Amino acid sequence: MSKLILVDGNSIAYRAFYALPLLTNSSGIHTNAVYGFAMMLMKILEEEKPTHMLVAFDAGKTTFRHESYQEYKGTRQKTPGELAEQIPLVKELLDVFQIPAYEKENYEADDIIGTLAKASGSQGVETLIVSGDKDLLQLVDEHVRLLLTRKGVTETESYDIPAIKEKYGLTPAQIIDLKGLMGDSSDNIPGIPGVGEKTALKLLAKFPTVEEVIAHVDELPGKKLQEKVREHQEQALLSKKLATIYTEVPLDFGLDHLQLPERDTERIVEFFKKMEFKTLLSRVHKQDHAEKGEAVKNEVDVREVASLSGLEEMVDVFNAGSLALFIETSEDNPHHADIVGLAISDGQTQWYLPWEVAEQSDAVRGWLADEERDKLVYDMKKTQIVLANKGIIAAGLTFDVLLAAYLLDPSESQLELSDIVSRYGNEPIPADEDVYGKGAKRKAITGETLARHLAAKAKAIHHVTPVLKQELAKLDLDQLLFELEMPLASVLAEMERQGVFIDQARLEELGVELKQSLDRLEQEIYELAGVTFNINSPKQLGEILFDKLGLPVLKKTKTGYSTSADVLEKLAPQHEIVDKILHYRQVGKLYSTYIEGLKKEIGADGKIHTRFNQTVTATGRLSSTEPNLQNIPIRMEEGRRIRQVFIPSEPGWHILAADYSQIELRVLAHISEDEQLQKAFKEDKDIHTQTAMDVFGVAEDEVTPLMRRQAKAVNFGIVYGISGFGLARGLDIPQKEAREFIDRYFETFPGVKRYMDSIVERARKDGFVTTLSGRRRYLPAINAKSFGERSFAERTAMNTPIQGTAADIIKLAMVKLAQAMNERKLASRMLLQVHDELIFEVPEAELEEMKELVVAVMEDALPLSVPLSVDVNSGKTWYEAK
DNA sequence: TGTCTCACG
């Protein structure tokens, strides 16, 4: 079976150039477009496995389109020099991959692709077009799909005929009619002024082509629209013509000419080396192995220590200096896991110690617990937990590869050790998935395979550590690692191990109550609907509400009707079933996630041990899993009662909860240096009321509840990186009004406005933003061409320093608190963190001391130019600590 | 496995 891939070369190069920061290699050449292009190429080759391929480029300045329309592409800005100089390199890239690049005078890449796609499609050859340009949707047919870049270069969306129908309600042929009506500013195709995508789609739903729209101009809705269509009908027809891809370009070659020869890995490697594409180099090697059915080579030298006597020689090793340690566990969750074995590396030699052997050795235990003997690890929190479960207090863990890699790029989700070592240019090691298999095929490994795999990891930890240290120093992230994240890992390990005690009787009770309520609501809904159906299925629910009961469709999702709460709330007045459904959803969520879900997680000790993940969020916050204890209900009373099941693990103790008040807005006041906002906090005003007073220009007693609610929404919006659209949605008001609120806010708080502008500017210049303690987040999309991607990056640039600094502050408070509690020899225990609050269990006798201590440490954790304020409460349950 | 929905800060 043949499979042809046609790539729109200019479009992908552009995409790559704007999506990636302007990388430069050591000889000063810009390489970002080439890099992005190569990423895309490798991904496609790997995933689609084409047999034939061609990359088309635009040739010259003018095409046959300019004959009918001089201004074609007239608004297009000149290609930036940094991109133009990379085009020959892109062609060289294609050459080493032995993929034909083609261009033809007087035609655009689109036309070449169109001609080939039509020819191959008609022969029934499966054809895939890759581009960032929606225009090419018109080429889709039964055998031709379009892969449209969505975000960056490698994230794509595949379009076939049904997908186009779904998204636009059009056939592929109608795409040119769409362009004819709405135009295309990037190609300077005029269309009909005042007609955008929305209007155009509405018209095409009624009249399938531009010609039909013109013919039925009298039937169009609205006098103004009719006029516009009449006045610009010639222009619309010309636009359609310009948007039509020409599929009869004379080509002097056929499909067989495009067959891909076997890959020449050596040439590719040589080219990537020249370009200094380290990550891609390791991927080529990997793909190469995969193709030959081999795994990444594992040539590690390992000695398996199979008996206690064999451990004697280890004593010298333990005394020798920094050793890398990797502990393999029976499962991912350290609270349930058993230790399988230990791999140790001094950088040259590796030792593997099965746990049955290691646990009997005092030398091993002593080494693990000795603060003076350095151990380099991957995931120190997990290491500490599994060892603590065996009665060993791990000490001397001086470097964590996982935390280091996270700080170097917190957006990176691939943080497995094998990913990290490849990323930082070390010799690759096999990925866990390649060794253990995945999903149902996952299997345990034993014997030498196991020993070698773990040994390779320990060795890799040893080798990658100096590289990571150097990178951290370069970006000034060492302090953050050594003084914040690593100490915090130990604090979190202790919190997780401690766990939260659960009142199981109360949990049962609430469960029975909710189940009854759920059953009753279910019956009432069936009665009102006249049939039984699955209320939890958005599909079936949509059919009942919108088809059977005929409620108006206010919003659609890409798979059908939207039945989300905000839609249902608007429909509630129209039918009494809607409120029942909303209530059913609410109770159903409580029952399945919080009753059944929590029950499953209670251990033999009657406690829940969540895991705080320290390397997930892009902002520096923690996250919580298995179960997530950071989203226990509080907003609605019915759900809030779930908090009654979280109780102290010792009789007579109390739950203490301390939360920062408005920490994000205080952080904003600090970093923006806005005097007005700082004043409000220095005078300890209710910030939403104060905002309402300032923005609406009224006195305190004139602030109505509505005004305060709106001011609150504006404050939220500010923290999220404001947009008129977003605020309009949050407040359910017209966008125009929302924009007026924002304008007035910025007039009142000009420092905030200056901050928002300057942080976006900085992000554009540097490609990243930072928090107060120097944590950084890269924003490659900040210079993207697409409005959507770029705006998203801009909002992120505004939000991340705020959210991230707040995260820094509470993390620092946790480390300092743990230390203070230790020094004072308090029995109280820190149990949970929920972004801006900390939960403890506290003996009666320590209650007052703890309240004072917690408030003091949290408020002084990281002094800002405005005071931080902490509220503290206690009670017999988490519910009561409010 | 992806999508939708909804719980939290």
Next chain:
DNA sequence: ACGTACGTGAGACAA
């Protein structure tokens, strides 16, 4: 005209 509020995790459904 463009088209989203920032950051998460989990359960249910439908392929």
